[in-house]
Amino acid sequence: MNRFAYTRAGTVREAVQALAADPAAQLIAGGTNLVDLMKYNVARPGRLVDINRLPLDAIGEHEGGLRIGALVQNSTAAEDDAVKARYPLLASAILAGASPQLRNAATTGGNLLQRTRCYYFYDEGTPCNKREPGSGCPAITGVNRIHAILGASGACIATHPSDMCVALAALEAVVQVEGPDGARSIPLAEFHRLPGDAPERDTTLAHGEIVLSVDLPAEDFSRHYTYLKLRDRLSYAFALVSVAAALEMDGDTIRSARLALGGVAHKPWRNPEAEARLRGRTATPEAFREAADLILAEARPYAHNAFKIELARRAIVRGLGQAAAGTPQSQTDKRIA
Template sequence: MNQFQYVRPAETSGAIKSVALDANAHFLAGGTNLVDLMKMGIVTPERLVDINNLPLKKIENIQGHLRIGALVTNTQVAENKFVKENFPLLSMAINAGASPQLRNMATTGGNLLQRTRCPYFFDTTMPCNKRVPGSGCGALEGYNRMHAIFGASDKCIAVNPSDMNVALTALNAFVHVSGPKAARTIPFADFHRLPGDHPEQDTTLQKNELITSIDIPTAPFSKNVHYLKVRDRSSYAFALVSAAVALHIENNTIKDVRLAMGGVAHKPWRLTATETFLKGKTVSEDTFKQAAQIAMEGAKAYEHNKFKLKLAPNTLIQALKTASGLTV
């Protein structure tokens, strides 16, 4: 690990200024991802700006929406009574990720910024456009079992590893950020990027911007929800495929729906066309099978992840059945 400066400001403005002073500075919160990347030599910051003293640790119900401070831990969000009662999908998704020890340390803001778990990204001897732009993508012709089936490019086929991000996408969240110029709000659907020609850019954050909080609008999704994560083992494994489902059902009719998938793209994958199809439909297994077919339009597999072309729609169907209360 390289030598670096360490500072711990007490104000948000001071933290942003401190990062702006060094082109190779990073914010440090829980450190559950950043410290690993530093140990492996993937990230070599010359300055760490520890933001744990900043006043960003509240969970609040503000005028019809939930606001979660960027420094609230994953455990605090998942176990919060208001969250469990009104946004159970978020609690389910968080509890499906990592381990209790990591959830106790990992922060909400940090979870949004997780780097991919693609093995070619972590292996500094291999080509990776995300780690070294222009070096190539080892996964394209290599072992690509965990990789994307939607939205990939010839520069990168890695996937976003976060479970929480999938739920926040389905719940139409917003990300509040502050930077040297001004504060702004980013719709969650626009926060993460597809790889395109610049896979090294995971998000639409501008240089030196700091996530301060996440807002989730109130919606009628406190009952018929489910987060289904399919993985190689039941503990501490990243998703092969996951599905976040939120339904508003009246008299066996779907009045509103939110859907997103994880483990299938460079960003959490919102299923807007499938949502449109399901609105107004009667709850049934046949309806859900049709919805899953729509969800898979445009999917493209690689040599080792072709199984996802079957696993993804089956995961979505099962999650819809569970959320709606159909006999499993």
């Protein structure tokens, strides 16, 4: 681990100024991802800006929905009565991730800013375009079982690790940030980015900007939803494929559909065309398979992850079926319903 300076911010403005003034500075809150990266010598911040004293740890009403502060712990968000009642998809996704100990430390903002997962990214003895732009992506021809099948590029095929963000994508959350040029709102769909030719950038945040909160809109997907996570172990493992499904139903007819995938791309993956195709349809396996085929039409497998395409197809059909029936996947009994 490298030597670094330390600043404890007392206000949002102090945090923004400290971060913007030092190109090598990074924020720290729960530290569940950053500290690991520092131990592996992958992240080498010259300064840590501690934001734990900022007043960003509340959950409250906002324009008919909820606003979740950036410093709200994952465990707090998952157990909040308003979140469980109005956005159970989000609570379920959070409980599917990590372990109770990590959820007690991890924060909403930190979860949004997790670095993508890749064996080579975490191994400083190998090249990696995310660590050193232009050095290459050995995952493309190497061990790539956990890697992307959608939205990848010749520079990077890593996947985004968050469960929480997959649910936020389906719920069309909005991220509130503040930086040197003031405040702005970023739709979750635009917050994370595909690798393209700049895989070192996981998000669209500018240097000096910090996450203040996540806003959940007022739409009601509290009855017909599921978060289905398929992984190598039943606990403490990242998703090979995950599905966040949220439906509005009129009897057996789908009035509105939201669907986001995790474990398949550099960001939570949505396909608006597939969602539109489901609207007005009867909730049947055939309709769900059509949506899955549309989502996966451009999937590109690599040597060790071709299985993900069929796994994703089946997960989409199963997840939409659970959501339509109002029988969400349990995160306590993780056997697939």
